[in-house]
Each structure stands twice: as C-alpha cells, then as structure tokens.
Amino acid sequence: MDIRKHIRGETMIQTIFENVKSAPDSGHLASYIPALANQSKDLFAACLVDGKGEVLEFGDIDYLFTLQSISKVMSFIVAAEHLGVDRILEKVDVEPTGDPFNSIVRLEVAEKGKPFNPMINAGAITVASLLPGETVELRVNAVREYLSKITGHEHYVNQEVYKSELETAYRNRAIANYLKANDYLVGTVEEALETYLQLCSLEVSTQDLSKFGLFLSSDGKFANDNKNLISRKTAQFSKALMMTCGLYNASGKYAATIGFPMKSGVSGGVLCTVHNGELENLNGHIGIAVFSPMIDEIGNSVKGMDFLKKLSDQYKLSVF
Structure with a gap:
C-alpha cells in the first residue's frame, strides 16, 4: 500500500500525543528479554492511516522495533x-x-x-x-x-x-x-x-503496523483496489481474537474502555484496527499503531494505551 499524503500541523490528536508524551514515566522495559532492556525508555510514536492514504504520524516513527x-x-x-x-x-x-x-x-x-x-x-x-x-x-x-x-x-x-x-x-x-x-x-x-x-523478532515501524491495521479494518483488502488477500472468515476471527485476547489478561478492561481490536507486544508496540471512524481528515477504515517501550506489569505499553484511551474517548471510536 502506498501512503500518498501526510497531514501535518496542529490537530487534537497531536495535542493528545504531546500530553501523553510529557506525562511522568511509569512502567518498565521488558528486561526479561535482555536485548529489549537496551531500548530507550523515552521513545514514543503514533501513526494513523485511512483508505485514502491520508496519514497522521507523530514522534519516533522511523524507529524499528520487534513485533x-x-x-x-x-x-x-x-x-x-x-x-x-x-x-x-x-x-x-x-x-x-x-x-x-x-x-x-x-x-x-x-x-x-x-x-x-x-x-x-x-x-x-x-x-x-x-x-x-x-x-x-x-x-x-x-x-x-x-x-x-x-x-x-x-x-x-x-x-x-x-x-x-x-x-x-x-x-x-x-x-x-x-x-x-x-x-x-x-x-x-x-x-x-x-x-x-x-x-x-521481526522488525517493523509504527507506519508498518498502521498499514496492517488498515488492511485488517477492510477485511483484508488493499486500500487501492478490491482485491482480498485473505478470506473474510480469517479477518473476522483475527479481529475477534484481537478484541477478546489481544491485550493479555487486560483484554476485557480495554475492550470496555477503548473498544476496538488491538494487539500488543512487550517491545511496546500496539496494532489497532478501526472499522469506521472519523479523526480529523481521516475517515472510514483506519489503521492505528503506537509504540512506547515502557510496559505495565501485564505487558502492555503504558503511554501507548493511555494515548489510545484518550483517542477513543475524543473521537468516539468504541464499537460498543
């Protein structure tokens, strides 16, 4: 998928990002995996993309992290x-x-x-x-x-x-x-x-994850055509699993408080898919990804989840 436009400038989403970024640090690095203990705790990135190729991106978007x-x-x-x-x-x-x-x-x-x-x-x-x-x-x-x-x-x-x-x-x-x-x-x-x-241990960026989130949001279609790369059944089960099991033993809490399919990793990334949203100039199917390596005791990115909670509240993204 080609991303055609980059929306920049002041937006409410950027304000949310900056507020979360400046909040006091909490959580810890995933030090039980020695290589992950070397990540900088200050890294923070977010990327959102829709089916038109419009994208909003903030922070350390070029940083590669493992899935x-x-x-x-x-x-x-x-x-x-x-x-x-x-x-x-x-x-x-x-x-x-x-x-x-x-x-x-x-x-x-x-x-x-x-x-x-x-x-x-x-x-x-x-x-x-x-x-x-x-x-x-x-x-x-x-x-x-x-x-x-x-x-x-x-x-x-x-x-x-x-x-x-x-x-x-x-x-x-x-x-x-x-x-x-x-x-x-x-x-x-x-x-x-x-x-x-x-x-x-595969490496990705936040933009990569946001593209994958968009792909899932459209049930496995590429944004620029109607070709399905996966069956609807596979897409349906994947998103259902992300919603009910994607955030470890905090999945129920975040289904209730954020309300769209997500999957996290202990490196600090979170993959998200929004079926039908409207965020600034982005609308319809939207892929969202965040990255911040400081995780909570369950394994979810502290600042990543805070950003997604505030984003969902502001733009009413919950499916419930």
Whole structure:
C-alpha cells in the first residue's frame, strides 16, 4: 500500500500525543528479554492511516522495533489461509484466559491440554508449527513475505533479539514440550520454538503496523483496489481474537474502555484496527499503531494505551 499524503500541523490528536508524551514515566522495559532492556525508555510514536492514504504520524516513527506478540496476529492469518480456520481450531481454541501470556496452568486444566487461543504463547507456538513449509526458514519466510506484501518493503529478523530470546526461552520451551506431549505441535519442539521466536523478532515501524491495521479494518483488502488477500472468515476471527485476547489478561478492561481490536507486544508496540471512524481528515477504515517501550506489569505499553484511551474517548471510536 502506498501512503500518498501526510497531514501535518496542529490537530487534537497531536495535542493528545504531546500530553501523553510529557506525562511522568511509569512502567518498565521488558528486561526479561535482555536485548529489549537496551531500548530507550523515552521513545514514543503514533501513526494513523485511512483508505485514502491520508496519514497522521507523530514522534519516533522511523524507529524499528520487534513485533513480539503482535506477530501472533500475522502467524494466525498465514496459518489460517494455508490450512483453513477450522483446521486451526482443531489445535487452538478462541477463548480468553484471564491469565498471563506465558501461563502454563491453563494447559493442565484445558481439555487434553488444548491452548485457549492463538494470542497467548501456548497457542502461538502451536500456530507457528502449522505454518506452511517444512523448515523453520520456510515457515518464517511465509509470514515475513506476507507482511511485506502489506507494508510494501522487506522485513528482517533482529538477530540480537532472537538470540537473546532463544537463550532465555526456558518457560516457552516448557510450554512447547507440554504441547508436543499432547500432540498439538507439528514437527519438533525446537522447530516450533525457533519459528515462534524468529517471528517475534521481526522488525517493523509504527507506519508498518498502521498499514496492517488498515488492511485488517477492510477485511483484508488493499486500500487501492478490491482485491482480498485473505478470506473474510480469517479477518473476522483475527479481529475477534484481537478484541477478546489481544491485550493479555487486560483484554476485557480495554475492550470496555477503548473498544476496538488491538494487539500488543512487550517491545511496546500496539496494532489497532478501526472499522469506521472519523479523526480529523481521516475517515472510514483506519489503521492505528503506537509504540512506547515502557510496559505495565501485564505487558502492555503504558503511554501507548493511555494515548489510545484518550483517542477513543475524543473521537468516539468504541464499537460498543
């Protein structure tokens, strides 16, 4: 997708952005992933784009960060288009958990250890093993190339972040072993884990994420034509999962207070999709992305969520 116009100058959205940016810092960096602990806590960016190519962007928009859990949306879409949504649902459910994203306890209480949804680590590791391709490289490339179709340029795995995550993946490896023992993984534990962690380590900008949000808002259509890259069913399930499970065990709170589909990652990014909004010169289908690496105890960007809450209140973006 080509972005044709940049709207600049004073807007209410810019005022919201500046107010959130100047607020006292709170939260912490995702230091349990050593490479993420090196991010500057002062980074902050937001980008909004509509189907006409109009865009509003603020802050550190050129900074590249890793997708982390936002990659779960892309993985689900590629796997669902490869095998069909119904086949994916045989391996992963679509129910919220109310538990942390890396929880193991639900696997022990669920029917036959089935992951509750693709937006938590257990579900995402399972989905990673279902991606097209017989090797880790092919599975990662399937998602990487798909993302590139939407953003219009190549995306690469940040090797420092990937190696950092792989070296400290004790809990995720335990989850993957449990999944393998219950026959949910295709291939080996290490293949599934390496695929999942490489996808988490793909680099994007806020503009890239806003393009993906716009793409989802229009049920998988490119903004400049009527070509659907994904089925409506895949788009429907993806957005429903983002709304109900996309913000870890704070998903219900943010569905009530912000009210549109979102998916966050512990690097500080948030992917958002608005089906029908009106924000300054932007209207109709809108993709929104924010980035700020200071996260709360659940794993969501503190300033990112504050910005989105104020944006939704100001422009009445909630679907409820």
